[in-house]
Amino acid sequence: MKITAAEIYSLLEKIRSKAPVVHNITNYVVMNNTANALLAIGASPVMAHAGEEMEEMVGIAQALVINIGTLSEKWISSMFDAMHHAARKNIPVILDPVGAGATSLRTRTARELIARNPPAIIRGNASEIMALADDKTKTKGVDSAASADKAIAIAQKISATYKCVVCVSGATDYIVEEKKIARVGNGHPLMTRVTGLGCTASALCGAFAAVEKSFFAATAGAMAVMGIAGEMAAGKAKGPGSLQMHFLDNLYRLSADDIKQRLKMEE
Amino acid sequence: MKITAAEIYSLLEKIRSKAPVVHNITNYVVMNNTANALLAIGASPVMAHAGEEMEEMVGIAQALVINIGTLSEKWISSMFDAMHHAARKNIPVILDPVGAGATSLRTRTARELIARNPPAIIRGNASEIMALADDKTKTKGVDSAASADKAIAIAQKISATYKCVVCVSGATDYIVEEKKIARVGNGHPLMTRVTGLGCTASALCGAFAAVEKSFFAATAGAMAVMGIAGEMAAGKAKGPGSLQMHFLDNLYRLSADDIKQRLKMEE
Amino acid sequence: MKITAAEIYSLLEKIRSKAPVVHNITNYVVMNNTANALLAIGASPVMAHAGEEMEEMVGIAQALVINIGTLSEKWISSMFDAMHHAARKNIPVILDPVGAGATSLRTRTARELIARNPPAIIRGNASEIMALADDKTKTKGVDSAASADKAIAIAQKISATYKCVVCVSGATDYIVEEKKIARVGNGHPLMTRVTGLGCTASALCGAFAAVEKSFFAATAGAMAVMGIAGEMAAGKAKGPGSLQMHFLDNLYRLSADDIKQRLKMEE
Secondary structure, eight states: OOOOHHHHHHHHHHHHHHOOEEEEEOOTTTHHHHHHHHHHHTOEEEEOOOGGGHHHHHHTOSEEEEEOTTOOHHHHHHHHHHHHHHHHHTOOEEEEOTTBTTBHHHHHHHHHHHHHSOOSEEEEEHHHHHHTTOTTOOOBTTBOOSOHHHHHHHHHHHHHHHTOEEEEESSSEEEEETTEEEEEOOOOGGGGGSTTHHHHHHHHHHHHHTTOSOHHHHHHHHHHHHHHHHHHHHHHOSSHHHHHHHHHHHHHHOOHHHHHHHOOEEO | OOOOHHHHHHHHHHHHHHOOEEEEEOOTTTHHHHHHHHHHHTOEEEEOOOGGGHHHHHHTOSEEEEEOTTOOHHHHHHHHHHHHHHHHHTOOEEEEOTTBTTBHHHHHHHHHHHHHSOOSEEEEEHHHHHHTTOTTOOOBTTBOOSOHHHHHHHHHHHHHHHTOEEEEESSSEEEEETTEEEEEOOOOGGGGGSTTHHHHHHHHHHHHHTTOSOHHHHHHHHHHHHHHHHHHHHHHOSSHHHHHHHHHHHHHHOOHHHHHHHOOEEO | OOOOHHHHHHHHHHHHHHOOEEEEEOOTTTHHHHHHHHHHHTOEEEEOOOGGGHHHHHHTOSEEEEEOTTOOHHHHHHHHHHHHHHHHHTOOEEEEOTTBTTBHHHHHHHHHHHHHSOOSEEEEEHHHHHHTTOTTOOOBTTBOOSOHHHHHHHHHHHHHHHTOEEEEESSSEEEEETTEEEEEOOOOGGGGGSTTHHHHHHHHHHHHHTTOSOHHHHHHHHHHHHHHHHHHHHHHOSSHHHHHHHHHHHHHHOOHHHHHHHOOEEO
């Protein structure tokens, strides 16, 4: 299968017309801009973390996004609950292992969440993905420093073990499903100066997975749309403040032509 | 009583000159833009949720805004405490029942908060207001899908029972106090693509209720100012990102003329 | 020692080239714009509050910023832990006593945090600094109303007692280290209409303290950069919404010339 600009745009149109509910248990830092990105793309974000409402809230969602950026005991427990209910109801789960490798709490939590109820999609930077399989990697903060090649090999292993799609994001985004790899070359370095655009990418994977059963295509589409909206924003921005604003505007306005003219995808 | 543009502007001037302290216990997603909206309009926002400081914090506030958007056990307990102290000190309370109807935790919490210490103002979308009285309604996420007429009837019933103002917000905002209804037609559809502008509306109700004893007039004024600043922002915006920015700028700069020329209010 | 524009710019260059990890335990309201300011200036922000990862997270940081804006029991416990580990590892700590004086929980917590493990830098408005030493002051919300002179005297006393730098921020920022005082006159009144720019200032102190061992020079540099980026933003802004955006853009782009032409520092 070849993922084309037209197919990506048709997924975007599906999100805009169906407005799928995407339930997020995410970190405090990015809740606002994640919700805004989901609204801008046409989805219906919900943020909820109370154990008492996990089953019901997951029940009205078409996708669940779990992001471990600011952990604490009760939130971890709700993440396990939510992923359990999503598994039972066959709702796709996207896991963003923010800061895995930086502390053992994060590494351990990410690994256990994956092992207990394997997600449909895991998206992280190279360090984070490597930390899911390898105790020797140390993340510097939440940024990526590790080499892409090693991360891809680990992503393939994780994908094979858990039957999930793994996205290693960075200057080039690698979408891995067992032996299959798609490369998305869109995006702009200034995006790394805005907090939580990685988290936003994971949330967009949720919106795409809500309308597309091939999670490989959904992830590739989400990363392409993310990168294209971001590079268009960077073209107009004078810094990270205006980039965030233009990014949301572009997500909202993104056209079939924007995707067609800019898509850099290789399979 | 007829609420005029001049009266609304005089309330706005009062907020700007008195800078009332508005204490918010609100959800994580919108804390930042809610605080920014209150600052932009001239109020002094405080966010605090620790049980240990509830009585003192409520004591320095001129209004209390309770928003159930991201609940958990301790926060619910602080909401009850804060509303109790506000009732004793005669500080107006605005309740925003975010997502009531979506989960039983939210529906039950909203109903109990209202019954225990009836607020001055309740503001929600049609689904949320209906969920306060009717077990058969199901909210899709936190957006409104229910019919306005049914919601108004329920708002009237709630208003009569609890002696409070109920605002059913949407394309038209209905401000209900027993048999009295005001309709505000300001606003713009793009506002629904920015997270938490409903929560912002509730916070602005707090700022207005801090300076105006008729909570009906305060709510009508807040919803009008919200809608006018929003539609002016939408006129300049290229999407939801720039709408949020222009909205805050407009709240800060809103003039008597802006209100006079744009106000769409019917009683 | 005289702090010059060239020296401040060289600190800024150090931040940009070294990208120091700044660990923040801060309030929910400002997490997003604090992280964005740190990224815009070139630092690597981390937000983490779980007790289980405090020691490890502090261990990878070059500065720790503690902000008591939205307290609760577990967070307070993590703040004590984090400051303990930072003291042992000789990592500079910046404390922002948000709302000290407004409630006894805040006043007591700020005082105890300082007494247990004296920070390198304390930054607050006049009311907050005065509340650290004086039970008779009452803060109105989280804004400053107290007189600068009295606050400076108290800052000098705190500095002498705890061997730390104290910054009393306001229209003029006073950086105090025992008998030494620097005054920064940069900034713009519109900055007070954006939530959390005080918190952002504290976070920037963290970035500067991560690369400069004189915490007096680091604080003066941070406050100058803050004020200059803010006044440049105010020159372009139409209100607080666009000020926040331009501020981040300016932090990112700030040049040696910008600092040289605008710096208003007296020692």
